Amino acid sequence: MGTRWRNRVIAVLMALVFVCALSGSFYFIYNLDRFNQKSYFKTEEFQNELQEYANYLLANELGNISVESVKEKITVTREEIEEHRYEYGSLDAQLDNIRYQYEERIQLAEDGDSSEDPKEVIAERDTKLEDIQKNFSSDEHVEKKIIAEKEKIVEEYFAKDSNFNSYPSRFYDDFQYFFEQGEESFTNITVKKTSLNQVFNESNMLYVTKYKISGDYFHSTNWPYEDWLYQTIAEVRGDFEGIIGVPKGLASDSELMIAKIGYEDNRMWFWRLGIASLIALLIWFVSMIKVVSIPKERGKWQNLYAKIPVDLSVVVLGISTLIFLFSLMWVHDCINQLTYNSTMYLTEFVISIFISTVLCLLTYVQLRYLFTSLRHITDLRELWKSSLFFIIFKNCKKVYQRIYQVIKEAFLNTATGIQVFILLAIVFGLGFGFFMIFIDIAFFLLYFLFAVLIGVPTFILLVKSVGYFNKISIKTEEMASGKLGEPIEIKGNSVLSKMAANLNVLNQGVKVSLNEQAKSERLKTELITNVSHDLRTPLTSIITYTELLKKNELTAEDRSAYLEIIDRKSQRLKGLIEDLFEVSKMASGNIELVKERVDLNQLLQQALAEYDSSLKESNLQFRVTNTDKPLYALVDGQKMWRVFDNLIGNIVKYSLENSRVYIQVQQFNDKAKITFKNVSKYELNDQSEELYERFKRGDTSRNTEGSGLGLAIAKSIIDLHEGSLDIETDGDLFKVNICLRVVD
Structure with a gap:
């Protein structure tokens, strides 16, 4: 212990x-520098006191300057003349400014709305205009005005600041001095110039030094006037040269000896x-x-x-x-x-x-x-892992990753992220500025301007944005409940506006989808009805005439006629089933194409030739226009012939009697365009897009022999060839455009 x-x-x-x-x-x-001097008179402390004593002498005891002596030294430079002349702009600008200032006063005086005499106001204005013109025409005129201004400043200086506060050294009573300026001398002891060396020497003085006091160091504080006044006063004061000493025999209780x-x-x-x-x-x-x-x-x-x-x-x-x-x-x-x-x-x-x-x-x-x-x-790695810095770094890394992820998500839409951060900066700026007012009231004006010019518009914008956001939110809830209603009004080009526009697009898309769904249901119902009708009609005829054939009392002629009707209806029923089966295969893509290099002009002529007798019997006038040279395409000739056959067959069946039919083959760059135009005998009702549907006919009464699958088959074949088939209707005008890629 x-x-x-x-x-x-x-x-x-x-x-x-x-x-x-x-x-x-x-x-x-x-303190080595302070106490390294062998004599106190060589220390910085004493030298500072000596300089302060000299400055006090210059300001209070050496020389004497007056207002008149300073005014005599006033000069005017060329730069000052030009600066005074153009201080308020060019000659024309200054003249126009004076006229504008007096225009209202003269008008009020002339109308009697003021107590001023119009002539006196006009004379005052003309005097100022004349003075401005003299400023630009005479340097002497400007020089006199500048001198008058400077003299006024000199008088103000001597009335207020010439006796500025100056403090003597604490050794003021312990110094002796003798200074000269020209023929004039200044001293605080009784001594003649001839005996200076006898008085100011090492035998009589503890310390003695020659000293020069410059006239440009007479004010120890910040100079509140222009530099020309400082320089002029320094020039009037001039420099003083002389001797300052510390006499021997000072009392032990004097400041300097202490x-x-x-x-x-x-x-x-x-x-x-x-x-x-x-x-x-x-x-x-x-x-x-x-x-x-x-x-x-x-x-x-x-x-x-x-x-x-x-x-x-x-x-x-x-x-x-x-x-x-x-x-x-x-x-x-x-x-x-x-x-x-x-x-x-x-x-x-x-x-x-x-x-x-x-x-x-x-x-x-x-x-x-x-x-x-x-x-x-023993293990530096374990030491590192157990350190506080590693633990903080590990946690900070997780926090950083989380913050980075949050910021990244905030800037998924760059414009929105920037707007939010600007809004937050304005809010924090307003809050910080409010507290700055309590620190310094001078911030109040700056804060007020910031709040009015930026804060208030930002608040209004924020309120409008919240209102707009509420409208979008309400519209979203209505759409979720099935109430589509009218679209939202689009205001501006903000993110909310884009959101509203997208919501309107979605709303319109839902409406279109519902319409398409309703249309699909309608077409499905019509398809079932049309299929039932088209298949049942020949089937009913077959059943009816078959029952009639069972009767024994039929004559040979009736039996032969019934068999012919049954055969014709059977062939029609077979054709309907084959067309339906074929269009189903095409729609599912389960069909192979044997593509060859085929001349479309020749293929069209072959299809027209098949209907040669029908065309001659009809009262339709065909106008066929082909290209001058063969137009080749890589197609399945048999399937493409089927397309032309279906279209020409529809034209023969459904064209208005005694009308013209136009068939035109053209080439545009690498495309071949084949156009079929005819006037329909049936009303089309502006539903051209529905004519593609299966069992859809222009003959709504379904009294013709068509299957209603011709256009559907034709479009499926063209789609398989990566081409396009478009139908246009204008009143009763029916037009089909086929586009295929041509090859050399």
């Missing part, structure tokens, strides 16, 4: 010695303290090397300290070191104060030494524990 207490006492004493030695060393190094003796005493004490501190610091350092050692085993407090992350230990050690260094600066300041007063700051000095010693011990213990902990480390 005794050994432990003895070690603690030694540690405290060592810390105390270290603090005192280090503080004394700091004080020695910091400062001189105090400096000499402090200088001796300074060197003793500095040398002693450096020696003590050296002895302490040698002792620490021999005495201090890092323990190999951990103690109780060491084990607790080892649980602290090593980087946190380093940071705490750094903070303790900084606080310890600041405490040393406090000790240094106390030592510095003791050089001026040996008792007033003694208590503070003792307290600062005690606190610095405690901080020194704390820093030393941390440093010792840290080295002990580092000594037992």
Whole structure:
């Protein structure tokens, strides 16, 4: 137990010695320039007092300037003339400005709405106009005006600021001086110029120096006037050359002697303290090397300290070191104060030494524990993973990734992200500006302008955007419940406007989808009805005539006629079933094409030739136009012939009697266009897109022999050839356009 207490006492004493030695060393190094001068008169402190004394003499005792002497030195430069002339713009601009200023006054005076005489106002205006014209025509006129302005400033300076505050040196009563300017001399002692060397010499003076006071240093504060006045006054004052000395025989209680003796005493004490501190610091350092050692085993407090992350230990050690260094600066300041007063700051000095010693011990213990902990480390990777920085970095990385993801999602739409961040910046700016008003009322005007010009429009825009967003939200709920209604009004080009536009497109799409669904249901019903009708009609005839054939009383002629009807209806029923089966195969893609290089003109002529007899029997007039040269396409000739056959058959069946039919073959770049035009005998009802549907006919009464599958088959064949078949109707005009890719 005794050994432990003895070690603690030694540690405290060592810390105390270290603090005192280090503080004394700091004080020695910091004040070395101050106490390195052998004489007080060479110190910076004395030289500053000397300069302050000279400045005071210049301002209060040397020379005498007057308003008139300064006015005589006033000059006007060419630049000042031009600046005065063009201060308010060009000649025309200044004249127009004066006329505009007096225009309303003259009008009010002439109308009797003011007490002014119109002639006097006009005369005043003309005087100013004349003065402006003289400014641009005469340099002398401008020069006189500038001189008058400068003289007014000079008078103001002498009335207010010529006797500015100046403070004499605290050694004012201890200095003696003699200065000259031309033939005039200034002194505070009785001496002649011829006997200056006898008075101002080293035998009579503690300190003597030749000194020159420049006239341009007569105001020690910021100059509130223009530079020309400063330069003019400096020129009027001029320079003073002379001697300043400190006489021997000053009283011991004079300010200068007190400062001189105090400096000499402090200088001796300074060197003793500095040398002693450096020696003590050296002895302490040698002792620490021999005495201090890092323990190999951990103690109780060491084990607790080892649980602290090593980087946190380093940071705490750094903070303790900084606080310890600041405490040393406090000790240094106390030592510095003791050089001026040996008792007033003694208590503070003792307290600062005690606190610095405690901080020194704390820093030393941390440093010792840290080295002990580092000594037992075997795996640097585990040390890194257990560090506080790694834990913070790991968590910060997760937070950063989350923040990055959130920001990334906010900027999926760049315009929206930027607008939101600008809005947040304005809101935070308004809040920050509001608190700045309490710091400085000068911010009120700036905050008011910011709030009116930016804050209010932003608030209005935000309210409108919220209202617009509510409309979109309500419309979305209505659409979700099946109420489509009218589209939303599109306002501006914002993100909400685009959202509203997309919602309108979706709304319209739903309407179209419902219409298509209704149309699909209608066409499905019509398909079933038409299929039932077209298949049942021949089947009914077959059944009816078959029942008639079962009767024995039929004649041979009737039996033959019935069999012919049954055969014809059977063939029609077979054709309907084959067409239905074929169009189903084409729609499902289960059909193979045998493509060959075919001349479309020749193929069309072959199809027309098949209907040669029908065309001659009909009263239709065909107008066929082909290209001058063969027009080849890579197609299945048999299937393409079927397309032409179906279209020509429809024309023969459904064209208005005694009308013309136009068939035209053209080539546009790499496309072949085949057009069929005829006038229908049946009303088309502007439903051209429905004519593609199966069993759909222009003959709504379904009295013709068509299957209603011709156009559906034709379109399926053209689609398989990667071409296009379009139907156009205009009244009763029926037009089919076929486009196919041509080959060489």
